[in-house]
Amino acid sequence: MAAASSSSLLLCLFSLLSGVSSRYEPNWDSIDKRPLPAWFDEAKFGIFLHWGVFSVPSFGSEWFWWNWQHEKSESYMQFMSKNYPPGFSYADFAPHFTAEFFDPDAWAELFQRAGARYVVLTTKHHEGFTNWGSPVSWNWNSVDTGPHRDLVGDLGAALKKRNLRYGLYHSLLEWFHPLYLLDKKNGFKTQYFVFSKTMPELYDLVTRYQPDLLWSDGDWESPDTYWNSTDFLAWLYNDSPIKDKVVVNDRWGCNCSCHHGGYYNCADKFSPTTLPDHKWEKCTSVDHYSWGYRRNMQLHQIMDEGSIIFDLVQTVSFGGNYLLNVGPSKEGLIMPIFQERLLNVGKWLDINGEAIYASKPWRVQKENSTCSIWYTSKGSVVYGIFLTWPEGNQIKLVSPKASPSTNVTMLGLTGELRWKPDPELGLIIQLPSIPPGVFPVEFGWTLRLEGVN
Numbered sequence: 001m002a003a004a005s006s007s008s009l010l011l012c013l014f015s016l017l018s019g020v021s022s023r024y025e026p027n028w029d030s031i032d033k034r035p036l037p038a039w040f041d042e043a044k045f046g047i048f049l050h051w052g053v054f055s056v057p058s059f060g061s062e063w064f065w066w067n068w069q070h071e072k073s074e075s076y077m078q079f080m081s082k083n084y085p086p087g088f089s090y091a092d093f094a095p096h097f098t099a100e101f102f103d104p105d106a107w108a109e110l111f112q113r114a115g116a117r118y119v120v121l122t123t124k125h126h127e128g129f130t131n132w133g134s135p136v137s138w139n140w141n142s143v144d145t146g147p148h149r150d151l152v153g154d155l156g157a158a159l160k161k162r163n164l165r166y167g168l169y170h171s172l173l174e175w176f177h178p179l180y181l182l183d184k185k186n187g188f189k190t191q192y193f194v195f196s197k198t199m200p201e202l203y204d205l206v207t208r209y210q211p212d213l214l215w216s217d218g219d220w221e222s223p224d225t226y227w228n229s230t231d232f233l234a235w236l237y238n239d240s241p242i243k244d245k246v247v248v249n250d251r252w253g254c255n256c257s258c259h260h261g262g263y264y265n266c267a268d269k270f271s272p273t274t275l276p277d278h279k280w281e282k283c284t285s286v287d288h289y290s291w292g293y294r295r296n297m298q299l300h301q302i303m304d305e306g307s308i309i310f311d312l313v314q315t316v317s318f319g320g321n322y323l324l325n326v327g328p329s330k331e332g333l334i335m336p337i338f339q340e341r342l343l344n345v346g347k348w349l350d351i352n353g354e355a356i357y358a359s360k361p362w363r364v365q366k367e368n369s370t371c372s373i374w375y376t377s378k379g380s381v382v383y384g385i386f387l388t389w390p391e392g393n394q395i396k397l398v399s400p401k402a403s404p405s406t407n408v409t410m411l412g413l414t415g416e417l418r419w420k421p422d423p424e425l426g427l428i429i430q431l432p433s434i435p436p437g438v439f440p441v442e443f444g445w446t447l448r449l450e451g452v453n
Contacts, residue, residue: 037247040262045322048326049119051293052124055328098332100147110334121168122169123170177197282322286326287325292327312356316376351437352444352445359378372386372387375399382452402425405450408448411446412445
């Protein structure tokens with residue numbers, strides 16, 4: 001009996017020590033060791049949404065308030081004097097952020113048809129307006145004014161029904177908040193804003209909505225020690241209700257980007273030309289000039305489907321995720337031109353998604369032979385994606401080495417493709433005489449290669 005009790009005691013002690021040792025300490029050495037949940041790397045493609053009070057003027061960019069009031073940009077000053085009465089403040093835009101046509105189920109269906117596996121919504125941009133009823137943003141949130149509804153919660157419920165992962169963008173700073181300006185004046189030696197605003201919001205977002213991803217921003221003016229980032233992340237990974245599934249990016253202080261965090265953004269529209277040794281994500285916008293919606297947007301200023309697919313393929317071949325932004329209008333509409341772009345990407349992924357989702361970088365990421373080819377892999381299968389149909393309907397691959405068991409097919413096309421070894425040990429593949437698929441030739445096709453080295 002005594003021996004059994006001792007064994008039980010030792011087992012309990014071992015379990016207790018194991019639990020203690022697995023906890024993350026509030027420092028980067030410990031936090032950076034946390035494995036990235038597998039769902040994020042497998043997802044590959046997400047939709048980004050910049051939506052807020054800046055969607056009301058919908059002029060210039062989502063930095064409207066800063067460009068108007070701080071930079072006093074001439075074009076913004078003229079826009080205001082021409083369209084609004086004297087004394088009109090930025091806060092006066094908020095009641096016009098109505099979202100009367102916001103249909104979260106329609107949004108979620110669009111994103112699902114676009115082939116996205118996760119969606120990231122702006123909960124608060126640098127203007128400070130929150131798209132949920134933040135208890136520390138009185139009368140400057142979407143429940144107290146404007147839409148009078150919980151935009152964050154409504155979209156989250158719709159995404160959950162379709163098994164889409166939900167990410168929440170949150171800006172640490174607020175340009176003109178008095179307490180932030182006071183901390184800034186004090187050289188960030190005080191943290192009045194952090195403990196009265198930023199941290200309460202982050203804890204509230206996590207406990208209330210239990211997101212799959214936190215997309216932090218607005219960190220660049222001060223170090224992570226000011227933001228109390230490591231304490232928050234230690235709680236997030238150890239004790240929060242989402243500790244096992246949550247993913248975070250790298251914007252937790254001016255010293256963190258591309259160095260610390262779950263995965264790296266490094267910079268907006270970051271596009272490495274070699275394979276990084278850390279999981280990363282490229283965030284970019286369909287509108288070249290803005291993340292938020294612009295009423296004065298022109299067709300030549302937005303990405304076409306070919307450019308988007310090129311971006312997606314290149315990003316995934318280098319091991320990244322692709323987060324593509326659209327800016328909804330103040331009424332809660334995603335413009336038809338944005339919908340068209342997203343739906344066409346979804347049609348491409350319906351055929352070629354096998355080479356994208358849950359893929360891994362191959363030993364070669366890109367080659368230029370007959371045409372440019374990007375490679376991904378999944379287990380023993382190698383995928384070669386090319387975006388231009390070659391002359392003569394024949395393509396040469398240099399990097400894959402053929403074997404007696406080599407088999408070549410094309411995604412979306414039944415039957416095997418004829419091929420022969422190249423004298424340089426590559427493959428020469430005969431393609432169909434007519435490019436298959438639903439798109440013009442510039443949209444890309446995928447070769448599926450089995451039995452190659």
